[in-house]
Amino acid sequence: EAAVTQSPRNKVTVTGGNVTLSCRQTNSHNYMYWYRQDTGHGLRLIHYSYGAGNLQIGDVPDGYKATRTTQEDFFLLLELASPSQTSLYFCASSGDRAYEQYFGPGTRLTVL
């Protein structure tokens, strides 16, 4: 079974702060994704990637950057965090069957 880990699990920052969320998958999957989960909205795709150095824009990309440094590692960057970015963030990965995604445990981010 695919293993996806995220760090940190919880993060509190202030408005205007700089935050990096990390995701690692250990199954050599090509695809990796960042989602945010908010009550009343379900999961919304922020950015995704289909390989090291590749980045694709998702459905709610504003205020977020992402980098895929290796096959295993995908980072989400909030350079000027705002309270509207308080959310639960999930990373996921998928292999050749790009539709079947495996999720990490989530990072809860609070922006004060």
Next chain:
Amino acid sequence: AQSVTQPDARVTVSEGASLQLRCKYSYSGTPYLFWYVQYPRQGLQLLLKYYSGDPVVQGVNGFEAEFIKSNSSFHLRKASVHWSDSAVYFCAVSTGANTGKLTFGHGTILRVHP
């Protein structure tokens, strides 16, 4: 663009009762359909998937879902629920294009009374 509607935000049933969680999708082609489950303080786990063939697909823990193209639906069912089934259930759709993108519904919170 595709979309998913889960009309029931919350469902409460008694242990041992049957269950149906509704999902309707919007997509002009043949979709790839999924149900994911999220237990408290955990990430999402794949429950079952439909790609093609038999429209009734079996998943883990006794769950099944039926793809009805004429109704654009992919409802999740279970014959007899257990209290441990309490979780949030998400329906998702992919167009099958090689983007890997899934579109999720807003989720249904299931509470099972012991």
